[in-house]
Amino acid sequence: MPTAKSTTNSTTQPTTVPVIVFEDVSFSYHSQVQILHNLSFSVNQGDAMVFLGENGSGKSTLFLNLLHLVSGHSGSIVVENLEVSRKTEKKVRQRVGIIFQNSNDQLFLPTVKEEIAFGPYNLGFSGEDLENRIIHAAKSIGVDDILDKKIFHLSQGEKKRVAIAAVYAMDPEIYLFDEPFANLDPKTKTDLAQILLELHQQGKTILLISHDLDRLPEFFTRAIVLHAGAKTFDGTLRDLYSHSEILTQANLQVPSVVELYNLVKNKLMERNPHLIEKIGGEIPANPKSIPIPITINEFSKILDRTLDKILEQILEKTN
């Protein structure tokens, strides 16, 4: 079992081996309400991708179908060469771990230790091996100091960590996170992002549902947008941010950093478009050719370069 804390900082690059393949998948509850419409996409090993869409667009149902927690989909869902069905569901669930949006729904045993033990126990671990798994998972996710605590004594952040540790103890290759940042304070969100990063560094495939684009860790590069159960976008986040109509349709807002970039660009253009064109500053001069910054770091670098060029121009003029 890999260790989350002991891994190096180098991020494992995604491979081109598809671990999840959806082909023309549709799903409806009781053959009445169509939730998913002809979805097709694939996810490679080590990918970190986010599912976006308005409430009720079918994101969570997609996850439930992936684990065969609801049955009756049409089309084909393949996880690590296993066609998801009643026959293969147990094997699929060994490979795919899900962290539900509401931790209260996920934690059903009295204490943290029992909760973490549940998964590995079902995988056949017992005695010392089981104990080792529990301790290892608890230490890796940072819940080793609350092992004996009752679940109902935990804060929301602790519950979320325990839910992750409970899945981590099963050592799945694929992690599904259903709105992991919901109802958490900023510090806990940062801690959670760190856990996601560590899982990514271990080469785990991470699929995440979120509405909070500001909180997405930088290594999430790919996005799929769902609207009324159908795929409306599949590409990089950077591309997505330049498609405002898709964001609007999905009830999403561009991240603050993109808004800030647009704001600065517009302000500079208002002040003196000719000067800006002349100095060739990155922000306003040629926005089409320059990728939109999607992180604060990227924005900061662009701003630095632009300000340097403006200052150079001013100095040249005064000389």
Place this chain on the structure above:
Amino acid sequence: MASLAKSLNREFQNYLAFEKEHTRATLFFSVSPLIKLLHTVWLLLVVNTFLPDPRFWATLSFGLLLISLMVRINFSRLMKFVVILGILYPLIVAIPILFITPGNVWATIPLGEWITSNPNAFTITITNEGIMVAGIYFLRIFTNVTVVAFLILSTPFTHIIHALRQLKVPTVFTSLLMLTYRYFFFFFENLVSIIQADESRHVRKLPFIQRFAHLSNLFGNLLLRSLHQGVNVHRAMLARGYNGEFPLLEFSSNRKATIIYIAIILVYLGLGCFFYFIW
């Protein structure tokens, strides 16, 4: 209504918080839960089958209350438990027994005369046998509740489940117990949130019939929420490979404390036999 639910919830949470925080400090905490459970079952058998003697029940109950003080079990918590389940509840049943058991009349209450001023109106009587039967009934429940409360307040719930599993109690039964235990919290949290949401939007007092219908809606909502949560919990269990069993975690009990506990049981058992059969 909301304050009642809130105080119920608080009491419930306090009790469960106590279970962890205070039992650690008691001498009984590290005693093998299996021994404690077997001892409790044995005591219940003695109380209800082998030794149905009210004098023994009274001695046992007060003995346990005394011991709970000595081993630092939270006495006020124990008393709350005993008063609610061991006194108030059996009283509800015991009081009618006073009046319905036939026998020698101990007292007559002219209830009808008090209400209607008619001397021929109905009267109720309390019989000597009624007092005896109600007293025995009351004392028996009081003793049973004290015995069970003593175990519960000195042993965390999970240790009891562990002991049940060691006794080869069917998994389906222990699983149900564990899920029910967890469900209590869902239930109380849901109940409180529903009632608070309801009260926060109350601007006028509803007529009785409407209030009744409204209350039915609230509890219907509570049921639906529970059902929904049940489905989600089941999915979470399946997602982690649930195959009908829950993990059995080892609890390292203190051998020395367990031996002392068994020794104490044997001593009082010996004393009991001596007084009962020889004295």
